[in-house]
Amino acid sequence: MKKMLFLSAILTINTALFAQEIIELPFNKNSNVVWEGQAKSYYSDIWQTDVVTNVSVPTMEVFKPEKPNGMSVIIAPGGGLYALSIKNEGTAVAKWLNEKGITAFVLKYRLVPTREDGVKEITDESTTNPQKIAERITPVLPLSIADGLSAIAYVRTNTTKWNIDPQKIGFMGFSAGGAVTMGVVYNYNSTNRPNFIVPVYPWTTAMPVQEAPADAPPMLVICATDDPLGLAAGSVELYSSWLKAEKNAGLHMYSKGGHGFGMKQQGLPSDNWIERFYNWSEIEITNKDLSPVKM
Template identity: 40%
Template sequence: MKFIAFLLLLSFSTISLAQEVIKLYPGKAPGSESWDWTEKITSPFPNNRILYNVTEPVLLYYPAPVDKANGTSIIVAPGGAFHILSIDNEGIRVAEWLNSLGISAFVLKYRLVKIETDNPFEALMPLMSDMDKLDSINAPVVELAKNDGIEAMKYVRTHAPKLGLQPSKIGFMGFSAGGTVTISVMLSAEDQWKPDFIAPIYLYKKAVLGKDMPIKETPIFIAVASDDGLGFVPHSIELYQEWLAAGQPAELHAYEKGDHGFGFAPKGTTSDMWKQNFENWLAKRKLIP
């Protein structure tokens, strides 16, 4: 058991030290000052670490290589039903891929619901069949996660010149619950802190906060699998229709296969194309060369 604990600690240290860790608040994050539990990590799947009990929101900064950097940056919000963060599949691997395109990436570790057990899936999975109950449990934390996303935007836009980034080319992308955070930031933040483009991937829309559509042109890239096991396809279609109705540039990809949570993991399904489609979309919008 001590050896396993050491491996988990080593795994966590790798996440902490592989890049710059940027705190989003000077002290305890507002709204969770009394949270005193410890962030944990588990690896139930090969090469896919899972974080839970996140109490301190931070950005994991992955700067683009100097010889490739093009000034574009993207904040990446992993998913996990506001109970866990799929930190590898929907965070770090995405950031590393964005780096290969010359994009600097910031992986957002936002606050999560407290899990009492050492098996986060034991606590989460029964709730996935009762979304109303899950929404009720998540509601206070969704508000905090949205605030963390806005603070992330404030940090990146404020520090962009110092980091060699374009303040007008800051995107926000998220997966599942991370997509909820992405849209909540867009619809809740003041205009000066709204992202310049967004990419919600198989988002959960029912828990989205805010109603203030962007005034400036803000393109959106939406992706989902038609066989999404959680039934989230209508969420992406509805968002796409809302963006069109607002006169905003919108692109929607609904892949035949891929289920929910395909993220960066190759699945041998049409959903594997989302990365190529997103890269092409970025190029057409002159966000990458």
């Protein structure tokens, strides 16, 4: 009996040691979108990965490195605004960044209200009624973007707590999270401006490319030419908009990689995209003053 109690105590201590801090972000409710029940976390057989669906309250999970270098990245996983690919485009990314000294925050932004399986809903609708997807995401995307802006403001207000440089807060988003990233960069103010952005195969059909802001932050766009959703062209257009405005921009377009590669290892050049991001960040972020330019 004593041995069992001892083992239980050890497990409790270990769980506490490895538990991540969860932060509920400030947000304004919207009566036009109604959720039923709580957010759901499960393994999706359809996508073959861990997902979260039906998010109605935005939160961030904090991943702290042993030796923070001052840089931080807010990560917005993708999933068509019906789900979040929470491991492949979220926690796995955060843990990799931690190894490089980068503090990471995995954002669970508000999603389309779904029932038991949001992944099945978007999969079925993409085949039978694609227009319905557009109708369902339209009122939700502005809320997701607001959550992204709220995340940046929260991190910047608490930089001392996490040993973060307030002028080196980045925002990285995948697919639908890439649409959130672009929504953030088209709508920020002085308190919630990201210091750099990394749209990864951004969903530019949901968030069309616009003119780069006058004080646009450095941007690195990542995509694959063979993206089956046709997002390569939008990624090039996005890069070109920064180039036209003479802003700091980079583009890594892989010949193969498909869509949703995230942290998957497929035996393709796209497997190393995050290392290329880190190389870029060392040159463009680590040793530079990223304070907004006075316009």
